[in-house]
Amino acid sequence: MAPAAAHVFVGPADLADAAIVLAPDDAHHLVRVLRLRDGDPVTVADGLGSWRPARLRLGPGADPGLDAEGPVVSEPPARPELTVAVALPKGDRGDWAVQKLTEVGIDVIIPLVTERSVVRWTAERTGRGLERLARVARAAAMQSRRARLPEIAPPASVAEITAAHPGAAAAAEPGGGPPALERPVVLVGPEGGWARGELPDDLPRVGLGPTTLRTETAALVAGAALGLLRAGLVSSAPPTGLGEPPP
Numbered sequence: 477m478a479p480a481a482a483h484v485f486v487g488p489a490d491l492a493d494a495a496i497v498l499a500p501d502d503a504h505h506l507v508r509v510l511r512l513r514d515g516d517p518v519t520v521a522d523g524l525g526s527w528r529p530a531r532l533r534l535g536p537g538a539d540p541g542l543d544a545e546g547p548v549v550s551e552p553p554a555r556p557e558l559t560v561a562v563a564l565p566k567g568d569r570g571d572w573a574v575q576k577l578t579e580v581g582i583d584v585i586i587p588l589v590t591e592r593s594v595v596r597w598t599a600e601r602t603g604r605g606l607e608r609l610a611r612v613a614r615a616a617a618m619q620s621r622r623a624r625l626p627e628i629a630p631p632a633s634v635a636e637i638t639a640a641h642p643g644a645a646a647a648a649e650p651g652g653g654p655p656a657l658e659r660p661v662v663l664v665g666p667e668g669g670w671a672r673g674e675l676p677d678d679l680p681r682v683g684l685g686p687t688t689l690r691t692e693t694a695a696l697v698a699g700a701a702l703g704l705l706r707a708g709l710v711s712s713a714p715p716t717g718l719g720e721p722p723p
């Protein structure tokens with residue numbers, strides 16, 4: 477996808493067409509924001525792992541569109557699936573966390589509900605909040621040329637996440653061991669820290685470096701570490717005992 481001037485998402489049915497229809501917002505982004513010209517290369521994906529090369533089509537009196545230039549390529553999902561659950565801070569910092577987690581290839585992003593969470597996911601706000609985060613993730617996936625959109629999961633607690641991922645989760649906490657693909661689900665708490673007794677005693681801990689990080693930075697570090705491990709760009713062979721729950 478690298479040689480393309482831009483990357484957009486369409487529905488699976490639209491991806492199969494030789495003449496691909498663009499959503500108005502995407503057409504505006506390509507033509508008015510990126511200032512692409514007729515014939516410029518664009519890649520287009522369905523967000524489910526399939527994509528194909530195309531060319532921007534501009535014509536007088538017609539809406540911008542894409543002309544497919546090659547076959548549909550289907551990418552298998554990377555394994556293991558990577559998940560970061562983070563107690564999102566308010567406003568732009570929460571959006572920034574979702575943006576960066578998308579860029580580094582995280583598959584599932586979960587707003588983590590903790591005792592000291594700043595953002596409160598009330599019933600009436602959850603729908604709007606998840607829609608906003610999905611838009612942020614989509615834009616970041618376009619920028620980073622992802623074939624798959626990340627899943628923005630509903631808010632969940634520590635207990636709900638660990639129950640859904642038995643043996644696969646770890647909580648970010650100073651003094652823990654390095655991130656590892658054996659535990660591809662990392663929980664990042666709020667800036668106020670974990671409340672006493674909030675983390676199960678048997679939940680492994682993972683460290684994210686020697687300094688104290690903001691919540692959104694910790695989420696990015698955790699996600700980047702997992703992504704690099706899965707891509708084989710770094711290796712991890714921790715000494716025995718690191719990453720295990722404290723005695």
